[in-house]
Amino acid sequence: MGRRAIIVVLDGLGAGNAPDAADFGDEGANTLANTAKAVGGLDAPNLQALGLGNVEPIEGIPRAHRPRASHGLMVELSAAKATLAGHWEMMGLVLDDPLPTYPDGFPEDVLARFEDETGRGVIGNRPASGTEIIEELGAAQDKTGAWILYTSADSVFQVAANTDIIPLEELYDACRKAHKMLIGEGKIMVERVIARPFHGSSGSYERENENRHDYGITPPSETYMDLIKNAGHEVVAVGKIRDIFDGKGITDHLPGQPDDDAKVNAILESLDRIESGLVFANLVDFDAKYGHRRDPRGMAENIKRFDDRLPGLLDALTGEDLLIITADHGNDPTFRGTDHTRERVPLLVVGAGEPRDLGVRTGFSDVGASVGAWVGVEKRGLPGESFA
Numbered sequence: 031m032g033r034r035a036i037i038v039v040l041d042g043l044g045a046g047n048a049p050d051a052a053d054f055g056d057e058g059a060n061t062l063a064n065t066a067k068a069v070g071g072l073d074a075p076n077l078q079a080l081g082l083g084n085v086e087p088i089e090g091i092p093r094a095h096r097p098r099a100s101h102g103l104m105v106e107l108s109a110a111k112a113t114l115a116g117h118w119e120m121m122g123l124v125l126d127d128p129l130p131t132y133p134d135g136f137p138e139d140v141l142a143r144f145e146d147e148t149g150r151g152v153i154g155n156r157p158a159s160g161t162e163i164i165e166e167l168g169a170a171q172d173k174t175g176a177w178i179l180y181t182s183a184d185s186v187f188q189v190a191a192n193t194d195i196i197p198l199e200e201l202y203d204a205c206r207k208a209h210k211m212l213i214g215e216g217k218i219m220v221e222r223v224i225a226r227p228f229h230g231s232s233g234s235y236e237r238e239n240e241n242r243h244d245y246g247i248t249p250p251s252e253t254y255m256d257l258i259k260n261a262g263h264e265v266v267a268v269g270k271i272r273d274i275f276d277g278k279g280i281t282d283h284l285p286g287q288p289d290d291d292a293k294v295n296a297i298l299e300s301l302d303r304i305e306s307g308l309v310f311a312n313l314v315d316f317d318a319k320y321g322h323r324r325d326p327r328g329m330a331e332n333i334k335r336f337d338d339r340l341p342g343l344l345d346a347l348t349g350e351d352l353l354i355i356t357a358d359h360g361n362d363p364t365f366r367g368t369d370h371t372r373e374r375v376p377l378l379v380v381g382a383g384e385p386r387d388l389g390v391r392t393g394f395s396d397v398g399a400s401v402g403a404w405v406g407v408e409k410r411g412l413p414g415e416s417f418a
């Protein structure tokens with residue numbers, strides 16, 4: 031049996047104080063510390079024991095005298111505070127130029143072509159919170175059959191449709207057309223097109239998160255995942271990892287997990303399946319259900335739910351396993367607006383020797399360099415310094 035690495039991304043669970051936070055309008059954002067303050071202290075004894083409180087002062091999470099994990103922080107190099115940029119950087123691809131965003135909505139010619147190719151009109155077309163805009167425009171969609179189109183501070187083209195009115199397959203088909211138009215013709219106009227199905231009626235709409243689908247850009251060059259896969263190891267994607275990498279560098283995928291708790295089950299199942307390689311998991315509820323919804327209480331409860339699962343996860347590890355727990359950006363539920371926040375991210379590493387202080391790492395690519403080194407593949411010029 032070879033070596034295995036497990037990366038668990040707690041989506042949006044930043045640790046504040048990014049050196050360039052002001053450039054993003056995010057000075058003072060700190061997902062972990064501000065969530066803790068808002069609820070009168072976090073309850074997460076297992077993360078505490080690993081050393082989470084040793085990297086940043088967090089109410090309820092005191093410093094551990096003998097932390098059980100190597101612990102540190104990472105500063106993002108990519109010019110974006112987005113999921114795709116964060117995960118790509120972990121795997122060795124740094125985005126120097128920000129991807130285009132649309133604070134005033136998408137241009138006329140894009141709308142006209144989308145309407146023409148899909149046979150439906152468009153309403154919305156501005157940055158918005160997904161749950162708010164469906165409440166606002168759901169009735170109009172009901173009446174006119176038009177797509178609800180919205181974006182955010184991220185480079186995203188999001189299409190919401192009530193599946194009681196527009197069949198799910200038609201929504202997917204429209205998103206594939208948008209993907210072709212915005213990404214597939216040589217010019218990258220967005221990072222992702224996202225299908226956002228929901229159902230119900232005004233005042234009680236429910237989003238069908240399990241049927242959300244992202245149509246993204248493909249990594250333009252090799253990542254650490256490709257190197258691991260090409261060396262004959264398994265690379266298992268749990269949750270939205272497959273979409274983020276457009277399936278590249280992945281050998282297996284555990285789909286359709288309804289919540290973060292089920293995703294921990296999927297991680298455990300993946301460990302049963304593979305002999306060597308990488309399990310790369312994204313736990314999205316921190317971000318989608320609590321960060322964007324600006325719900326610190328929900329965020330704190332989700333941290334507790336993950337914390338409750340940690341002992342089981344640690345028990346499943348063997349001496350040949352390396353576990354990395356981190357985040358892809360911030361999403362402070364106490365901050366203004368509903369968008370991501372530029373923050374450093376926490377880094378907890380179980381398995382590579384005696385626990386130690388990993389300091390503040392420049393760039394997220396140390397994650398990929400470490401799993402690559404752990405599994406035993408050549409770096410081939412990719413960035414990152416291994417801490418494994």
Ligand SMILES: O=P(O)(O)O[C@H]1O[C@H](CO)[C@@H](O)[C@H]1O
Nearest residue numbers: 159160161181182184186322
């Ligand atoms: O407000 P909702 O629809 O959850 O959308 C959020 O999710 C998007 C992609 O993860 C972000 O760009 C933000 O727009």
Ligand SMILES: [Mn+2]
Nearest residue numbers: 041042113358
């Ligand atoms: Mn994210």
Ligand SMILES: [Mn+2]
Nearest residue numbers: 317318322370
């Ligand atoms: Mn998000």
